[in-house]
Amino acid sequence: MSTAIDGLSKTVDAPTGRLLYTPKEAAEVLSYGRSTIYELMAEGALKYVKRGRSRRIRRSDLEAYVNSLEPVCN
DSSP states (O other): EEOOSOOOSOOOOOOTTOOOOOHHHHHHHHHHHHHHHHHHHHHHOOOOOOEEEEEEEEEEHHHHHHHHOOOOOO
């Protein structure tokens, strides 16, 4: 089964109802590099939760980040 964030065409195999994503999975969903995800987390643009050394990004935080992006008009 695949899931997409906010109708994005990029999908990642995920169980139904997935709530948390690793930075690598979030990068795949957003079509960003993994290091870009870590940069966004470090600057506070992308919220995450931390348990021990593990960082996870909530689905709702991925959606909020995408919704905060300003479209570019040429």
